[in-house]
Amino acid sequence: MKLKSSKSKMPRLSRMHVGACVGTALLAAGPSAFAQQTESGNTVRMERLEKENAELKKRLDALETMAQKEGLAPSATGPKFVKSLSEMQISGFVTASYFYDTSTPKDRKSNGYLWNTSEDSFSINKVKLTLASPPAERSGEKFSAGYRASLIFGEDAAVVNTGGEVQGLESLREAFIDLNVPLGSGLNVKAGQLISLLNYESGDGGAANANFSQGYQWFYTGNGPSAGVQLGYTFTDWLDVKARVQNGMYAGAIDNDDCKTLMGAIGLKPAKDLWISLIGFAGRENPGFTVAGGSVLAGYQIQNLGLGFEFDYFNFDRAAGNKSDLWSIGGWLTYDFTAQWGIGLRAEFLDDTDGFGINGVGLAGRPGSAILSPDSNGELGSVALTLNYKPWPNVKIQPEIRFDRTSYKNGFDGAESRFLIGTGVSYLF
Numbered sequence: 001m002k003l004k005s006s007k008s009k010m011p012r013l014s015r016m017h018v019g020a021c022v023g024t025a026l027l028a029a030g031p032s033a034f035a036q037q038t039e040s041g042n043t044v045r046m047e048r049l050e051k052e053n054a055e056l057k058k059r060l061d062a063l064e065t066m067a068q069k070e071g072l073a074p075s076a077t078g079p080k081f082v083k084s085l086s087e088m089q090i091s092g093f094v095t096a097s098y099f100y101d102t103s104t105p106k107d108r109k110s111n112g113y114l115w116n117t118s119e120d121s122f123s124i125n126k127v128k129l130t131l132a133s134p135p136a137e138r139s140g141e142k143f144s145a146g147y148r149a150s151l152i153f154g155e156d157a158a159v160v161n162t163g164g165e166v167q168g169l170e171s172l173r174e175a176f177i178d179l180n181v182p183l184g185s186g187l188n189v190k191a192g193q194l195i196s197l198l199n200y201e202s203g204d205g206g207a208a209n210a211n212f213s214q215g216y217q218w219f220y221t222g223n224g225p226s227a228g229v230q231l232g233y234t235f236t237d238w239l240d241v242k243a244r245v246q247n248g249m250y251a252g253a254i255d256n257d258d259c260k261t262l263m264g265a266i267g268l269k270p271a272k273d274l275w276i277s278l279i280g281f282a283g284r285e286n287p288g289f290t291v292a293g294g295s296v297l298a299g300y301q302i303q304n305l306g307l308g309f310e311f312d313y314f315n316f317d318r319a320a321g322n323k324s325d326l327w328s329i330g331g332w333l334t335y336d337f338t339a340q341w342g343i344g345l346r347a348e349f350l351d352d353t354d355g356f357g358i359n360g361v362g363l364a365g366r367p368g369s370a371i372l373s374p375d376s377n378g379e380l381g382s383v384a385l386t387l388n389y390k391p392w393p394n395v396k397i398q399p400e401i402r403f404d405r406t407s408y409k410n411g412f413d414g415a416e417s418r419f420l421i422g423t424g425v426s427y428l429f
Helices: 002-069 080-087 218-219
Strands: 091-102 121-132 145-153 172-181 187-194 226-236 241-247 261-271 275-286 290-302 305-318 323-336 343-350 378-390 394-407 417-428
Touching: 218 323, 218 343, 218 378
Parallel strands: none
Antiparallel strands: 091 121, 091 417, 121 145, 145 172, 172 187, 187 226, 226 241, 241 261, 261 275, 275 290, 290 305, 305 323, 323 343, 343 378, 378 394, 394 417
């Protein structure tokens, strides 16, 4: 019985032992197999992600290339329009004023006075906007180019801007291309609508000048902008020359005949703070007359004291055989007491020997403001004293008193003399 009982237990023990061994083997092998399967799955997923990333990178590269071509994204060299915008210089000013004329013209138009359409009235004289690149680099080694364009709006625009309306830009003051040609030390070429080489004063008025009002010389013995081509060359630090071919002296943007006006200037700088400009011009303006003449401009700065000089001579040769001469002389004195306070004094005299250059000459945009007189010839003089106050670097306030006198009978709205009293304010940006 005992032997039988022992035999019956042995198979069960053996089966249990075998099962335990198999289970142990499976438990031992399980993690290894699972690890192998996991590793294989990760590899597949990584390969898939790498492939997707590579495809995505190709698509991004293609989009970036397209954006660069369209100028919508930065590139290694930078889009041209972004570069142009970063180099563009924007400047200008806004000028307003009030002036009273003691001759009290009945039509409220001060004869021969430029900067206020109506006396005893607040005026928006000028709003100027200039867009420009850096000037063409003066060099004898490489070509370079630039541009400049200025627009002026306001009551003075008709006098300052010449002929822009025929271009669809009645507010255009100047617009030209500035080129450097690598000849010698660099030949400067300007083509477009150019401001005159004449006159000591700037046509920007009080924003640029020490006197707020514009002198008679600037208008009667000067000329407005005109379309043309100018060559300039600097020989030394003290000598430069300019030669210009342009539409007529007063034609502006569009010429009215087949003749052109020639103008040249020699610039001298004999000392550091002294400059002199010798100018000559000649040309047929229209079938009615030709004009020729010359000017001498000079300026000298002695610390806070500034001196200016202008002499002009105009000869008008009319088709009828008559010749007329007009000449003018003017001087300027400026002194800055401090960075905020200064004065400007201008004195000028014009002699119209034959009554062709002043009497009856209209002011653009100023109907009824020409000097009218029965006299065949006459003289015109003016003295202006201006206080320059700059409470901030970009603000300029200019109280001014000006005395005008003429030998033209009744030349100033029935009078021969008058005072103009008022103030101009400019904000420069």
